[in-house]
Amino acid sequence: QQQVKQSPQSLIVQKGGISIINCAYENTAFDYFPWYQQFPGKGPALLIAIRPDVSEKKEGRFTISFNKSAKQFSLHIMDSQPGDSATYFCAASMSSGYSTLTFGKGTMLLVSP
Amino acid sequence: DAGVTQSPTHLIKTRGQQVTLRCSPKSGHDTVSWYQQALGQGPQFIFQYYEEEERQRGNFPDRFSGHQFPNYSSELNVNALLLGDSALYLCASSLESINYGYTFGSGTRLTVV
Numbered sequence: 001q002q003q004v005k006q007s008p009q010s011l012i013v014q015k016g017g018i019s020i021i022n023c024a025y026e027n028t029a030f031d032y033f034p035w036y037q038q039f040p041g042k043g044p045a046l047l048i049a050i051r052p053d054v055s056e057k058k059e060g061r062f063t064i065s066f067n068k069s070a071k072q073f074s075l076h077i078m079d080s081q082p083g084d085s086a087t088y089f090c091a092a093s094m095s096s097g098y099s100t101l102t103f104g105k106g107t108m109l110l111v112s113p
Numbered sequence: 114d115a116g117v118t119q120s121p122t123h124l125i126k127t128r129g130q131q132v133t134l135r136c137s138p139k140s141g142h143d144t145v146s147w148y149q150q151a152l153g154q155g156p157q158f159i160f161q162y163y164e165e166e167e168r169q170r171g172n173f174p175d176r177f178s179g180h181q182f183p184n185y186s187s188e189l190n191v192n193a194l195l196l197g198d199s200a201l202y203l204c205a206s207s208l209e210s211i212n213y214g215y216t217f218g219s220g221t222r223l224t225v226v
Contacts, residue, residue, distance in 0.1 A: 006155075032213055043117070043203050043217030044156065089155050098169045099145060099213060101205075103155030 006104025030092035061088035117218035138206030
């Protein structure tokens with residue numbers, strides 16, 4: 001049972017363009033939604049995260065949009081750069097009980113020069 | 114400040130063998146979680162250790178076991194290896210009092226032949 005669905009599986013964007021990755025979740029008990037960035041040979045690194053009490057969070061070129069009623073959230077990368085080429089994972093977690101992360105399957109982003 | 118350290122970085126084992134992977138958490142962290150990341154997939158939660166006890170477990174068979182030591186470091190053991198156990202094994206550390214501050218290591222790439 002996949003509790004967090006992520007799309008697209010891969011994405012090619014030109015330098016300077018906007019990259020958009022979408023995720024949908026099923027468990028309404030989730031209340032923490034992070035995005036991780038993973039480069040080849042490295043572990044995932046936290047990029048940005050949001051809680052459902054806000055609809056949008058922006059940090060530099062990265063923005064999370066959150067739609068609680070639709071149970072969806074998305075990552076927008078503005079002014080995409082070749083250095084942003086990596087695999088991006090959305091995840092979800094619950095604050096009740098012991099915190100563990102449920103990940104999406106990932107999106108491989110390639111930003112062409 | 115060292116982050117999460119995992120060893121070894123790569124490992125090749127034969128079907129039926131046993132393997133032990135090691136993790137040193139980030140300084141100041143007291144909770145260790147293990148994740149399995151198959152090729153092209155998102156990380157899947159194996160189990161979490163706090164105060165030297167396994168306190169939560171994902172959907173993995175008993176062949177997967179672990180341990181946490183008084184210095185908070187941890188081991189992941191897998192018995193009777195199957196080809197399907199080939200994956201990147203990630204260790205993530207956090208502070209129990211702060212539910213969401215996960216730091217991932219670079220992982221151990223296990224290949225079962």
